[in-house]
Amino acid sequence: MFHKMTLSTLLISLGGAAGIGFAEDTPDVQTIVNKANVVAYYQGNDGKSTVQMVITSKQGQTRERLFNIVRKDVQDGGDQKYFVYFQRPADVRRMSYMVHKHVAKDDDRWLYMPSLDLVKRIAAGDKRTSFVGSDFLYEDVSGRNLDEDTHELVETTDAFYVVKNVPKKPETVEFSYYNVSIDKKTFVPMKMEFYDKEGKLYRTIESKKVEEIQGFPTVTVSLVQDLKSGSKTEMTFSNVKYDIGIGEIFEERYLRKPPQEVTK
Amino acid sequence: MTRGKTMAVLVTLACTWTVGARQEPNEPHEKRSPVREFLEKHDIEYHGFYETRVGARLLDDPYEGKDLSIGEARYQFDLLAMRDWGDVKVKGDAYGDFVEEQAVFDLREANFFTRPSDSVDLKLGRQVLTWGTGDLIFINDVFPKDWVSFFIGRDTEYLKAPSDAVKVSLFSDAANLDVAYTPEFDSDRYITGDRLSYYNPILGRYAGEDDEMMISRRREFFEEDETALRLYRNISNYELALYGYWGYWKSPAGFNSTLTRATFPELYVYGASIRGTLGMGIANAEVGYYDSVDDRTGDNPLVNNSEMRYLLGYTQEIARDFTAGVQYYVEQLLDYGNYEDSLSAGSYARDEFRHVTTLRLTKMLMNQNLMLSLFAYYSPSDEDVYMRPMVNYKASDHLMYEVGANVFFGDEDYTFFNQFHNNTNVYCGVRYSF
Numbered sequence: 001m002f003h004k005m006t007l008s009t010l011l012i013s014l015g016g017a018a019g020i021g022f023a024e025d026t027p028d029v030q031t032i033v034n035k036a037n038v039v040a041y042y043q044g045n046d047g048k049s050t051v052q053m054v055i056t057s058k059q060g061q062t063r064e065r066l067f068n069i070v071r072k073d074v075q076d077g078g079d080q081k082y083f084v085y086f087q088r089p090a091d092v093r094r095m096s097y098m099v100h101k102h103v104a105k106d107d108d109r110w111l112y113m114p115s116l117d118l119v120k121r122i123a124a125g126d127k128r129t130s131f132v133g134s135d136f137l138y139e140d141v142s143g144r145n146l147d148e149d150t151h152e153l154v155e156t157t158d159a160f161y162v163v164k165n166v167p168k169k170p171e172t173v174e175f176s177y178y179n180v181s182i183d184k185k186t187f188v189p190m191k192m193e194f195y196d197k198e199g200k201l202y203r204t205i206e207s208k209k210v211e212e213i214q215g216f217p218t219v220t221v222s223l224v225q226d227l228k229s230g231s232k233t234e235m236t237f238s239n240v241k242y243d244i245g246i247g248e249i250f251e252e253r254y255l256r257k258p259p260q261e262v263t264k
Numbered sequence: 265m266t267r268g269k270t271m272a273v274l275v276t277l278a279c280t281w282t283v284g285a286r287q288e289p290n291e292p293h294e295k296r297s298p299v300r301e302f303l304e305k306h307d308i309e310y311h312g313f314y315e316t317r318v319g320a321r322l323l324d325d326p327y328e329g330k331d332l333s334i335g336e337a338r339y340q341f342d343l344l345a346m347r348d349w350g351d352v353k354v355k356g357d358a359y360g361d362f363v364e365e366q367a368v369f370d371l372r373e374a375n376f377f378t379r380p381s382d383s384v385d386l387k388l389g390r391q392v393l394t395w396g397t398g399d400l401i402f403i404n405d406v407f408p409k410d411w412v413s414f415f416i417g418r419d420t421e422y423l424k425a426p427s428d429a430v431k432v433s434l435f436s437d438a439a440n441l442d443v444a445y446t447p448e449f450d451s452d453r454y455i456t457g458d459r460l461s462y463y464n465p466i467l468g469r470y471a472g473e474d475d476e477m478m479i480s481r482r483r484e485f486f487e488e489d490e491t492a493l494r495l496y497r498n499i500s501n502y503e504l505a506l507y508g509y510w511g512y513w514k515s516p517a518g519f520n521s522t523l524t525r526a527t528f529p530e531l532y533v534y535g536a537s538i539r540g541t542l543g544m545g546i547a548n549a550e551v552g553y554y555d556s557v558d559d560r561t562g563d564n565p566l567v568n569n570s571e572m573r574y575l576l577g578y579t580q581e582i583a584r585d586f587t588a589g590v591q592y593y594v595e596q597l598l599d600y601g602n603y604e605d606s607l608s609a610g611s612y613a614r615d616e617f618r619h620v621t622t623l624r625l626t627k628m629l630m631n632q633n634l635m636l637s638l639f640a641y642y643s644p645s646d647e648d649v650y651m652r653p654m655v656n657y658k659a660s661d662h663l664m665y666e667v668g669a670n671v672f673f674g675d676e677d678y679t680f681f682n683q684f685h686n687n688t689n690v691y692c693g694v695r696y697s698f
Contacts, residue, residue, distance in 0.1 A: 055631070063661050089661035090311055090697035094344075100501065106541065108501045115421040117394040121503075123545045125581035133632035231631070251498065253435055257377060257385065263346065 029153040032161050033146055035187040036180070038077055041143040043216040044242030046072040048261065051237055055134050058230030064088055065132050070262050072246045078103050081250035082142070085262045092132075096262070098255050101142055112255045119252055128173055135224040135233035140205060159184060175203070186210070186217040202227050208234075214242045303343070311698060312341040319417050319691025326686075327461040327472020333689035334416045335362035340372075350378030363459065372426055385433040392424045393431065393444055395494050395505070397537045397548035399624060400639060401593050403573045404507035404535040404552050406492060407444075408514060410453035415460055415670055415684060417691035425453050429490075439497040446490040446511070449482040451528060454515035455684075463683035465611060466519065470677065470686065480525040482512060502540035507552070509533035517568040518558065529567045530557035545580030562599025565606040572596040585628035593620040612678055619645040633658040641681060648674025648682035667692045 027035075053065040066088035072081045084097040100108040106124030113120065127139040148167060155162035160181040167173050178194040188210055194203035209221035218240055225232040249259055303310045319334035338359035345352045355373040360366075375389030396405035400423075413422035429446040455462045456477045464471035471477070482488035490511030497504055509532065516526035535552030552573045559567035573596070579589035597603060600616040607613055621644065626637045639652040654668035669690045674682025 061660075090313070091658070091664065093311060106544070108541065115392070116424050117392045119394075121539055121546045121548075121579075123579050123581050123587065124541070125587075126584045129584050130632055252496075252503075253385065253433065253440065257379075260346075 026153075026156060026161075029151045029163060032153065032182055032187070033151050033163060033165075033180075034077060036163075036182045036189050037143065037146055039187045039217060040189055040219075042073050042076050042080070043218065044073075044214070046070070046244060046246040047240065047242045048244060048246070049237045049240045051235060053132070053134050053136070053233055053235050055233045056231065063133070065134060067132075068262055068264075070246060070249075072250065080142075083250060083254070083258065083262050085258050096255050096258050098250055099142065100250065103145055103147075107142070110252070110255055117256070119255060134235075135226050135231055136205075136235065140224065154179070156184075160190065183210075183217075188217050188219060213240050216242055307345065309344040309346075310341065312339065313695050313697040314339055315419075315693060315695040317418065317691060317693035319689050321686075322688045322690060323686050325461050325472065327457070327470050327474065328459075328686070329473060330363055332363050333687070334418065334691050336360060350376055352376055383435045385431075385435075387431040387433075389430075390426045390428050391431065393427050393429065393492075394424060395442070396507070397503075397539045397550045397577065398575050398593070399577060399579075399589055399591060399622065400641075401575055401577075401591055401620070401622065403550050403575055404494075404505075404509070404533060404537065406490075406509040406511065406514060406531075406533055408450045408452050411455055411515070412453050412459055415455075415687060417668055417670055417689060417693075419666075419693075425450070439495055442494040442496075444490075444492045446492075448485045449488045449490055449512055449528065451481075451512075452514040460684060460687045463678045465678065468611070470683070477516065478523075478525045479516060480520055480523055480527045482528055488512070500540075502538060505537045507533065507535040507537070513556070513568060517556070519566040521566060529559070531555065532557060535573075542578070543580075545578055548575070548577045550575040562597075562602035563606045565603075565608065569600075569603050570598040572598060579624075585632065587624075587626045589622075589624040591620075591622040593622070594618065595620075612676075615645050617645060618680070619643060630657075643674075643680065646674060646679035646681070647676070648672070648679040650681040650684075662697055664695045664697070665693070666695070 048068065048070040050068050051066070055063045055065070066086070068085045068087070070083040074080060080101040082099040082101060086092045086095045086097070094114045096112045098110045102108070109122040109124065111120045111122055112118070125138070127142075127144070128137050130136070131138045131141045148169070149165040150168060152164045152166070153161060154164045161184060163180045163182060164177055165180065166177045167175070170176065174196070175194045176197050176199060178192055180189050181191040182188070183190050188207060190207045192205040193201055196202045203224070203226055205222065205224045207219040207221070208223050209219070211218055211220050218237070220237045220240065222235045223232060224235075244261065246261065249262070254262070300310060315338040317334055317336055317338070319332065321328070321331055321333045336359045338357055340355065340357045342355040343353065353373050353375055357370045357372060359368050359370075361368055371390060373390055373392065375387055375391045377385070377387045379385050393407040394405055396403060398405070402409070407427055408425035410422050410425040414420075427444070427446050427450045428448065429444050431442060431444045434441045456479070457464070457471045458473055458476050461470050461472040463469070464475070464477070467475065490509070492509045492511070493507065495506045511531060512528040513531045514528070516528060517531070518527040518529040519525070520527050532555040533552050534555070535550065537548065537550035539546065539548040541547075554571040554573060556568050556570045558564070559569055562569040574594045575591060577589065577591040579587060582588045595618040597614060597616050604613055621642050622640065623642075624637070624639045626635065628635055635656040637654045637656070641650040649672070651671040652668065653671075654666065657665045659665060667690075669688075671688050672681050672684040673688075674685065676682060
């Protein structure tokens with residue numbers, strides 16, 4: 001895998017150098033999306049955070065989710081392992097959810113339900129499904145595979161690269177395309193705008209707050225708005241830590257009884 | 265039927281009332297209680313719920329006097345202290361049971377967990393134990409089940425009855441080993457006739473509260489004990505496991521004619537399972553050999569024969585937020601010829617093969633706050649059905665409503681599911697979690 005990665009990176013950089021000769025400070029679009037992907041989902045070798053989600057319906061009713069998330073990269077830009085340990089709401093408290101994320105095939109997912117002492121294997125599902133009932137989709141949380149879309153740099157402003165992403169298999173998703181505004185300095189995706197099949201804007205995700213943590217630019221407040229349903233979800237990250245040396249905890253033993261680095 | 269209908273109306277009214285009465289504000293203010301303050305001060309997590317559940321029988325059951333199938337007000341507390349040296353957990357249910365007309369305390373868990381080394385986990389005390397790959401079908405999970413709770417519409421959590429056990433888990437790169445030792449046999453919470461009627465083969469008819477099963481229990485500490493083990497490893501995310509169990513049939517599977525009591529004969533189980541991704545979904549296969557030690561030749565009509573049990577299952581998401589699972593399960597009675605020969609004239613014979621299929625459909629709606637689900641068992645060989653439809657709505661982060669039913673039907677009185685036909689019921693519940 002590492003060989004393959006090096007080779008493809010090399011090919012991309014060669015292509016970038018040979019193919020596009022204009023302004024040398026504008027990287028080609030593949031480099032931009034690769035960098036943004038790493039910044040958004042692969043900072044450091046591992047990381048953990050406490051995540052609070054506040055889901056607000058059109059009528060103003062709120063629901064809250066609170067969980068710890070621990071991540072370890074198998075490979076930058078590639079496979080990853082996740083652990084999610086729920087604290088709130090009460091009916092899912094102490095459930096743990098484990099994902100072996102694969103780029104080349106479906107993810108492996110497990111859920112542990114402590115009241116039944118049951119380790120349940122979850123079938124790989126539609127990644128455009130709501131994550132824990134919020135306006136964030138599974139794919140927003142774990143990252144959409146870059147190969148699923150074609151990418152085009154449509155605009156370069158003073159602050160952003162604006163990349164238009166068109167799905168290669170439009171029948172598998174509910175959008176026709178989405179634009180991402182990527183910060184030119186940090187490569188943090190600052191805004192994503194999703195357009196429906198009629199070309200109408202219907203969903204946005206914004207990075208409301210970005211902090212530098214251990215040298216890594218980190219989104220600490222993110223807001224998704226569903227313009228059709230009028231619902232929104234704000235996700236706040238606290239206790240963010242990188243490179244903590246997470247061991248091999250992504251297995252059944254720790255699913256049944258998570259270590260303190262997951263629960264605390 | 266009229267009695268059933270009246271009850272159904274009453275239950276509906278009760279549900280409507282509880283719905284109205286329990287409407288909670290969106291973010292209720294937690295009352296400060298001295299107990300809560302004490303627990304917080306000592307860093308003990310305190311959670312739990314309050315729940316009301318009411319249900320009615322839909323059919324007249326000549327062997328059960330009450331129309332209510334379930335009626336209870338329940339409080340569950342769940343205490344957890346996590347320390348560097350280990351965790352202490354205590355969880356218990358106190359409830360008023362309006363069907364049995366009694367107050368009950370059910371200690372669900374009281375255990376100590378510690379991780380003494382990198383390769384050892386230890387859990388000691390009352391605990392819920394589960395392993396195996398089946399979905400509401402159990403082959404190598406020979407831990408106690410509460411069939412009464414399951415059939416009357418309590419939350420699925422209560423299907424698993426706790427064990428008083430020590431569980432030692434050993435981990436290595438080659439394989440992992442779990443050993444669960446229960447010093448005093450923990451039986452299922454099985455159907456006795458007291459609350460649910462069933463077909464009694466000795467009486468040759470349905471039996472209920474007036475002819476409650478007399479049981480010869482096993483209560484010899486360290487003598488009548490149980491050992492269960494699981495050896496497992498994961499190869500490319502295919503989960504492989506071998507199982508062993510040395511103990512007793514968990515529900516009465518024998519009859520002592522001198523004492524005229526049902527018994528728990530000795531049982532050993534050996535099995536294996538595999539689970540992993542197949543195509544778009546998850547496939548599982550499990551097999552178990554039930555060695556009925558007290559009737560190895562199969563010619564004692566009063567003790568269950570040995571059996572082979574086989575299971576194949578597959579689960580897949582078939583549309584967004586819509587999952588379907590199917591299973592095929594077979595119980596094979598071994599030494600079938602001896603079994604047939606030993607039967608007394610006039611008693612019905614079990615089939616050599618009992619086939620059961622199951623279907624689970626789960627659909628999530630309204631931002632996953634509304635769940636519609638159906639679990640159905642259908643036996644083509646017994647020609648009977650057990651259906652568990654359920655609707656569950658989370659009105660807020662704290663408040664949950666549930667409506668469901670347990671429906672049994674079939675051709676013959678004595679088949680596995682249809683023997684519970686007259687216990688067919690509907691229920692509803694409201695739960696406030698904190």
